[in-house]
Amino acid sequence: MMEGYAIELTVNGRRVCAEVRADETLLEFLRTQLRIIDAKLGCGKGDCGTCTVLLDGRPVKSCIVLAASADGKDVKTLSGMQEEPLIKALQESFVTHGAVQCGFCTPGMILTAASYLREHENPSRDDIRRALSGNLCRCTGYKKIVDATEAVAKRNT
Amino acid sequence: METRQLEVAGTRTRRKDGVAKVTGRETFSSDVYLPGMMHAVVLRSPYPHAEVVDIDVSEAERMGAVCLTPFDVPDIVYNERTVSIPEKTYRDRTVLPKRVRHVGEAVAAVAHDTEELAMQAVSKIKVQYKELPYVLDAEEAMAERHGARLYDTVFLGEESIQVKNNIACERSIAVGDVEDGFRRADVTVESEFEAQRMYHAQMETKAAVCAPEPDGGITVWTTTQTIHNVRQLLGQIFNLPLHKVNVKRIALGGAFGSSIQMNSITPICVALALRAKRPVKLVTSREEDMYDHVKYPVKFWLKFGAQKDGRLVAAHMKALVDIGAHNIQAYPLLGCIAGWFASLYKFPNLLFEGKAVYTNKVPACAMQGYGNPQTNFAVESLMDMLAEELGIDPIQLRLMNYVGVGDEFWGQGPTVRSIIKSCGVEEMLSRGAAMIGWDRRVHPWQKSGDVVRGIGVARGFHTSGTGGPRPGEVIDYSSATIKVNEDGSVDLITPVMDQGGGTWEAAAKVVAEVLKVPLDMVGISPSDTRTTGYDVCTHATRGVYCGVGAVLHVAEQVRQKILEMAARILEQNPRDLSMERNEEIGQAVIYPTGLPDKFITLGEVAKTAQIKSWGTIAATDSYRQKNCPPCFVTHFVEVEVEKKTGRVRIVRAALLGDCGTPINPDMVKGQLVGGLCRGLAFALLEETAYDKSTGRLVCGGYLTDYKLPTACEMPAIDDIMVGFANTYEPTGPLGAKGIGEAALNSAASAIVNAIYNATGIRFKKLPVTPERMLEALREGVAR
Numbered sequence: 021m022m023e024g025y026a027i028e029l030t031v032n033g034r035r036v037c038a039e040v041r042a043d044e045t046l047l048e049f050l051r052t053q054l055r056i057i058d059a060k061l062g063c064g065k066g067d068c069g070t071c072t073v074l075l076d077g078r079p080v081k082s083c084i085v086l087a088a089s090a091d092g093k094d095v096k097t098l099s100g101m102q103e104e105p106l107i108k109a110l111q112e113s114f115v116t117h118g119a120v121q122c123g124f125c126t127p128g129m130i131l132t133a134a135s136y137l138r139e140h141e142n143p144s145r146d147d148i149r150r151a152l153s154g155n156l157c158r159c160t161g162y163k164k165i166v167d168a169t170e171a172v173a174k175r176n177t
Numbered sequence: 178m179e180t181r182q183l184e185v186a187g188t189r190t191r192r193k194d195g196v197a198k199v200t201g202r203e204t205f206s207s208d209v210y211l212p213g214m215m216h217a218v219v220l221r222s223p224y225p226h227a228e229v230v231d232i233d234v235s236e237a238e239r240m241g242a243v244c245l246t247p248f249d250v251p252d253i254v255y256n257e258r259t260v261s262i263p264e265k266t267y268r269d270r271t272v273l274p275k276r277v278r279h280v281g282e283a284v285a286a287v288a289h290d291t292e293e294l295a296m297q298a299v300s301k302i303k304v305q306y307k308e309l310p311y312v313l314d315a316e317e318a319m320a321e322r323h324g325a326r327l328y329d330t331v332f333l334g335e336e337s338i339q340v341k342n343n344i345a346c347e348r349s350i351a352v353g354d355v356e357d358g359f360r361r362a363d364v365t366v367e368s369e370f371e372a373q374r375m376y377h378a379q380m381e382t383k384a385a386v387c388a389p390e391p392d393g394g395i396t397v398w399t400t401t402q403t404i405h406n407v408r409q410l411l412g413q414i415f416n417l418p419l420h421k422v423n424v425k426r427i428a429l430g431g432a433f434g435s436s437i438q439m440n441s442i443t444p445i446c447v448a449l450a451l452r453a454k455r456p457v458k459l460v461t462s463r464e465e466d467m468y469d470h471v472k473y474p475v476k477f478w479l480k481f482g483a484q485k486d487g488r489l490v491a492a493h494m495k496a497l498v499d500i501g502a503h504n505i506q507a508y509p510l511l512g513c514i515a516g517w518f519a520s521l522y523k524f525p526n527l528l529f530e531g532k533a534v535y536t537n538k539v540p541a542c543a544m545q546g547y548g549n550p551q552t553n554f555a556v557e558s559l560m561d562m563l564a565e566e567l568g569i570d571p572i573q574l575r576l577m578n579y580v581g582v583g584d585e586f587w588g589q590g591p592t593v594r595s596i597i598k599s600c601g602v603e604e605m606l607s608r609g610a611a612m613i614g615w616d617r618r619v620h621p622w623q624k625s626g627d628v629v630r631g632i633g634v635a636r637g638f639h640t641s642g643t644g645g646p647r648p649g650e651v652i653d654y655s656s657a658t659i660k661v662n663e664d665g666s667v668d669l670i671t672p673v674m675d676q677g678g679g680t681w682e683a684a685a686k687v688v689a690e691v692l693k694v695p696l697d698m699v700g701i702s703p704s705d706t707r708t709t710g711y712d713v714c715t716h717a718t719r720g721v722y723c724g725v726g727a728v729l730h731v732a733e734q735v736r737q738k739i740l741e742m743a744a745r746i747l748e749q750n751p752r753d754l755s756m757e758r759n760e761e762i763g764q765a766v767i768y769p770t771g772l773p774d775k776f777i778t779l780g781e782v783a784k785t786a787q788i789k790s791w792g793t794i795a796a797t798d799s800y801r802q803k804n805c806p807p808c809f810v811t812h813f814v815e816v817e818v819e820k821k822t823g824r825v826r827i828v829r830a831a832l833l834g835d836c837g838t839p840i841n842p843d844m845v846k847g848q849l850v851g852g853l854c855r856g857l858a859f860a861l862l863e864e865t866a867y868d869k870s871t872g873r874l875v876c877g878g879y880l881t882d883y884k885l886p887t888a889c890e891m892p893a894i895d896d897i898m899v900g901f902a903n904t905y906e907p908t909g910p911l912g913a914k915g916i917g918e919a920a921l922n923s924a925a926s927a928i929v930n931a932i933y934n935a936t937g938i939r940f941k942k943l944p945v946t947p948e949r950m951l952e953a954l955r956e957g958v959a960r
């Protein structure tokens with residue numbers, strides 16, 4: 021059987037030691053070993069962004085990141101960030117703006133929006149659209165997602 | 178029927194499932210993990226057409242895998258969609274086939290402790306194929322001489338029928354005398370149109386989890402729009418009594434029709450679980466999902482005849498549908514295409530001739546609109562061509578001929594018809610024209626420069642459900658259970674699936690409205706096929722009109738029971754009681770009419786009934802809607818065409834919807850905007866192209882190569898205007914009709930009409946990609 025790698029990392033604030041396969045993706049590791057289901061598998065090819073998580077604070081598509089490469093790093097998924105004010109504000113805004121339909125894209129969308137807003141003050145709608153363009157949504161047509169993100173950006177600045 | 182004063186329905190509310198979704202705690206099928214669960218992987222055909230001569234799974238089995246081959250599956254030929262009555266249902270597939278008919282068709286499957294082990298095991302399976310001639314083009318498939326024949330026989334109901342020249346089914350429908358009609362026409366226009374094979378691209382790929390139960394039964398979680406039809410089919414295929422087949426209702430990560438049926442992987446997963454006697458999970462990859470279903474591609478030939486004054490007198494449509502490798506619902510589809518064609522404008526004489534043809538491609542199934550966006554593209558394009566020929570304004574021509582109040586509407590083909598009772602067509606055309614600035618619109622030949630803009634209009638509709646005064650070929654009813662708890666809160670138990678559009682929310686709001694309880698006192702209970710009555714499917718834009726219609730029907734009964742119990746307590750006649758929502762107390766209150774101070778709360782009524790052993794206040798019932806009112810839409814779109822790059826951008830849009838009472842106004846808006854996005858994809862971007870030499874998809878399973886729109890492709894966001902027609906549907910729950918599919922149906926047509934207005938080029942084949950635009954500009958089709 022395939023050789024395993026021992027890794028040690030922080031996931032949602034918890035120290036985790038685990039063994040992963042050489043070809044195991046971070047997404048697979050999070051979902052099947054840790055049962056963290058808020059990172060979703062929409063394509064497994066880096067196309068859709070439903071698997072977005074933060075790796076050392078930066079958003080990555082965890083389906084194309086090897087779990088072994090997260091050794092020693094800090095991983096955060098949406099469920100580990102429920103107390104962060106910016107996340108809370110976005111969650112609230114997504115609900116009140118009707119930016120959620122089926123909800124499959126939503127966790128990734130919120131994480132991407134949060135990472136972007138954290139580093140950009142006063143973005144235009146176009147900036148927001150570009151920032152979110154790596155996250156696909158088939159239901160909403162994006163308008164309300166951008167509305168919801170913009171509303172939080174305005175309150176932030 | 179009364180027009181009620183609405184307090185909850187029709188207002189903006191925070192959706193109940195919103196919190197679970199924004200916190201990532203909503204559970205989808207792929208999020209179900211069970212103790213001792215195995216993972217399944219499917220082996221799929223690399224060939225477009227081949228006989229499976231032999232399969233050797235011995236090595237995979239030696240690795241500890243549980244294997245399933247076409248030689249192990251039940252000998253049952255089924256149709257994955259069971260919405261039509263059995264005698265109109267074609268059946269041509271088994272759980273795994275001994276003859277594969279498209280690249281990507283499942284041939285075998287394995288389950289193992291982990292996905293990784295399952296992958297390794299599946300790679301050890303040796304299949305011996307005998308390749309057969311294949312055909313990828315529908316017209317070629319019908320040719321006498323073509324060597325590729327997908328089926329010799331299939332079943333229609335219980336009868337075995339021969340398949341000739343790969344023709345899956347045909348339908349011809351006439352009204353009046355079309356030849357005579359054309360003879361009386363002053364002007365005729367005709368053209369061919371072609372709508373492509375589009376992929377649903379719902380964000381959640383198809384998935385199933387099956388747990389075998391100690392009593393020999395199974396519990397199933399799967400991506401579906403219909404838990405009850407999945408249950409019935411699984412019972413039939415695996416010869417299990419239905420009380421031992423439990424299908425759980427679970428959140429669905431979008432569907433758009435892709436799960437209108439029992440997905441092909443569901444029985445594969447069940448078969449593996451029954452063999453392994455352990456729970457099995459099967460989640461398809463994006464590539465597998467793309468090889469599972471697409472939208473029906475249609476080639477049309479269409480002709481209109483009109484008098485000089487613009488009155489339509491005759492129409493003739495021929496439709497050729499390339500259904501791919503299985504006939505999932507081509508027969509009702511042809512009927513529906515005829516209905517969508519017959520119901521947009523009044524054609525006193527009409528002829529429809531439709532053919533559905535098998536090819537060695539991914540099977541086509543319903544996708545938002547079920548043939549309506551395709552038909553609409555042909556009809557609304559030709560309407561504009563006719564308007565130009567007659568020198569009549571396109572809006573004027575539409576106003577002269579639309580099907581409206583008092584006219585007959587075909588909600589689901591020729592056998593499901595009802596009379597229209599509410600219609601916002603005129604209002605939407607005039608309001609939309611003002612919103613977009615229709616009077617600024619000038620002819621294409623008055624435009625010049627490298628960047629040109631144009632404005633287009635198209636109108637559309639969809640049915641709300643598939644009920645008619647008499648039951649037709651399509652089954653349609655729904656069920657609900659409502660019970661009042663001892664503190665005045667309410668449990669709603671519904672079998673209806675929500676694709677994300679907010680059907681559950683609408684159901685909860687209707688309960689709150691009727692029982693006068695605050696919305697947050699209504700809980701939507703988890704449910705499954707064991708605890709609910711039948712609901713046919715969340716399709717045909719019937720969630721609100723039919724599903725919530727049944728909820729309303731049951732809520733009225735519960736209301737009556739509440740009044741009876743309260744009457745016993747208050748020693749009054751139930752007729753002399755009033756019910757009211759008291760936000761301060763956070764409950765419904767009941768009091769003798771005229772004496773509001775003498776109230777008791779709903780909680781007190783329910784608690785008293787429990788303490789005195791009168792019983793629980795609850796009701797369960799089924800309900801069938803006897804109409805199929807059209808929800809109308811109108812799309813006005815302004816596009817910008819960059820002649821150097823061939824790129825088309827939507828710069829502004831006015832979306833108008835007539836859904837009767839919008840029970841979730843926000844979500845109706847969301848549906849309209851989402852519909853525009855998918856309409857844009859249909860008009861400009863998406864197509865599943867095939868490599869002719871291999872029968873494989875060119876996009877290779879990549880969503881980006883397939884060109885799914887991102888946030889950047891949508892119009893600069895402020896410029897989407899949305900409006901509702903002010904209508905009330907007398908037969909709908911609280912005046913509501915549907916909206917879901919209608920939201921898409923005329924979007925692409927309006928875009929194509931706007932492109933014509935910008936460039937003078939009439940595109941008859943979708944999508945209008947930059948390459949096709951550049952080619953057309955080069956050819957100088959422009960005036």
Ligand code: FES
Nearest residue numbers: 063064068069083
């Ligand atoms: S699942 Fe990772 S980008 Fe789609």
Ligand code: FES
Nearest residue numbers: 122125157158159
């Ligand atoms: S809400 Fe369904 S994919 Fe975005």
